[in-house]
Amino acid sequence: MDSKRVEPARIGGTALKNGLVLQSERFWAAAVRDQDGSTHVASGRKRMLIGAATDRVPLVRGLARFGESLITLAAVRSRLGAAVLPLESTRIAVALAGSLLATSALRAVAPDSVFVQEAGTALAAFVPAVAVLKDSPIAGYHAAEHKLIGGREANPEDPLGGQAPKEHDRCGSNLVGPYLVATVLSNWTVRKVLGGRTSVGSVVAGAVSLGTALEALRWANRHSGSMGSRLLLAPGRFIQHHITTTEPTAAQMEVGQQALGELLRLEDSDR
Numbered sequence: 001m002d003s004k005r006v007e008p009a010r011i012g013g014t015a016l017k018n019g020l021v022l023q024s025e026r027f028w029a030a031a032v033r034d035q036d037g038s039t040h041v042a043s044g045r046k047r048m049l050i051g052a053a054t055d056r057v058p059l060v061r062g063l064a065r066f067g068e069s070l071i072t073l074a075a076v077r078s079r080l081g082a083a084v085l086p087l088e089s090t091r092i093a094v095a096l097a098g099s100l101l102a103t104s105a106l107r108a109v110a111p112d113s114v115f116v117q118e119a120g121t122a123l124a125a126f127v128p129a130v131a132v133l134k135d136s137p138i139a140g141y142h143a144a145e146h147k148l149i150g151g152r153e154a155n156p157e158d159p160l161g162g163q164a165p166k167e168h169d170r171c172g173s174n175l176v177g178p179y180l181v182a183t184v185l186s187n188w189t190v191r192k193v194l195g196g197r198t199s200v201g202s203v204v205a206g207a208v209s210l211g212t213a214l215e216a217l218r219w220a221n222r223h224s225g226s227m228g229s230r231l232l233l234a235p236g237r238f239i240q241h242h243i244t245t246t247e248p249t250a251a252q253m254e255v256g257q258q259a260l261g262e263l264l265r266l267e268d269s270d271r
Contacts, residue, residue: 009267011149011260012170014073015142017084020256021076022145022263023069026270029263030076031255032083039255042080043262047071062214063207086138095132130176133244137252143245144256146171152260166247167240169221174236179213186212 009024019032029043049071050064076083086092133139143166150164186205187197194201220229248256 009264011152011263012069013145013149013259014069014086015138015145016086017089017137017141019083020141020145020259021073021083022149022256022259023072024263024267027263027266028072028075029259029266030080030083031259031262032080033251033255034082039258040080040082041258041262042076043266044075044079045266047075058215059208059211062211062218066210066214089136089138091132091136092138130173130239130243134242135246139244139246140248140252141256142171144248144252146240146245147248147253148256148260166245167237169224169233169237170217171236171240173240173244174217174220174233175210175213176239177235178216178232179209182209182212182216 009026012023014021014023016030016032018034019030021028021030023046026046026048027043028046029041031039031041033039046068049067050061054064055061073085077085133142146166146168147164149170150168154164183205186208187202190201190205191197216232220232223229
């Protein structure tokens with residue numbers, strides 16, 4: 001008998017307006033509830049952008065994994081027509097429009113202050129989009145995602161029934177603090193070097209900011225309990241607790257369990 005222990009797959013996820021997408025290193029699975037109350041499930045193998053060599057390169061590895069997540073969401077939308085992605089939510093679309101208006105207003109009010117413009121732009125981009133999630137269906141599915149993943153991590157033998165907090169340290173909400181700081185500093189630096197805002201400079205600064213924030217979150221999760229980790233995760237934990245998650249309903253947990261069950265089925269069948 002082979003006594004070698006098989007490590008459980010590391011799982012992440014994305015909350016939809018009407019369901020949940022879960023991803024492991026190799027597979028994805030999604031479950032949604034349609035307007036008539038019926039549920040639908042789809043799954044597949046992930047399109048990989050990261051390999052052993054890429055995974056050793058800071059900044060690049062985080063951006064590659066982020067790209068994989070976007071490709072997965074596109075696959076979910078293609079394979080599961082009933083899925084409503086977060087950006088398809090009317091509330092989020094309105095919040096993004098408000099962010100663009102706020103950004104334009106800040107540039108008009110403080111045209112000579114690079115720091116005020118960059119700090120204000122970063123806040124204007126995040127605050128409306130985060131605030132609009134409060135008490136929305138996405139917030140319920142977001143919490144279901146954390147409960148299912150956290151429960152499975154706490155007790156792999158009972159992956160579908162674990163009770164866990166509705167907050168999780170690997171949540172994308174924990175990027176908020178590091179990303180805001182990195183965005184302000186990188187855009188300020190690029191503008192100083194180039195003598196002003198340019199399209200290429202904005203793209204470079206955006207990539208560096210996101211990559212830096214992802215590296216910071218990676219570090220924080222590897223050094224959980226340290227003072228630095230607690231400081232990095234504090235803004236995201238606050239946002240999760242008070243805004244972006246609400247206790248899921250039994251129906252939302254049921255949909256999430258279907259997604260997790262399908263993902264674990266794929267993992268087990270590929271061993």
